[in-house]
Amino acid sequence: MRTANENPAARGDASLMAAALAEARRAAAAGEVPIGAVVAIGSAIVGAGHNRPIAANDPTAHAEIVALRAAAAARGAYRLPDADLYVTLEPCAMCVGAIIHARIARVFYGARDEKAGAFGSVFDLGRDGRMNHRVEVHGGLMAAQASALLTEFFQARRG
Secondary structure, eight states: OEEGGGSOGGGSHHHHHHHHHHHHHHHHHTTSOOOEEEEEETTEEEEEEEOOHHHHTOTTOOHHHHHHHHHHHHHTOSOOTTOEEEEEEOOOHHHHHHHHHHTOSEEEEEEOOTTTOTBTTSOBGGGOTTSSOOOEEEEOTTHHHHHHHHHHHHHHHHO
């Protein structure tokens, strides 16, 4: 996995991750775990979403899935090979499966998920040679901001 420091924000990576962080704040305001995601083609956002499993009564309503569904609907295609995904937390195995099926080119995530991350922390499904698609992964983009949102959310819930 490359880190964000090895990948300059020349393509606007920081502004796209800032949009994902804004989605994460929307999730927190709704009482959901603050994770946000955007799908971009070049610098244009074609899909955005935040965690909604509680509101939607849907265990698959993770930020990445919501954003992928929006992007696929906007593009009129379920394959998004020219798209990048920006997400505030390293995706889980379910979300990596959807990313692979959508043929996302690159994923940029903020904070690592040491409990369920599937892009290097617990598993590394995106680059598993047995899968039919490999994803270029960049972790650590605006990780401090993404981690702070999660920490603040869970401290408030416990407090």
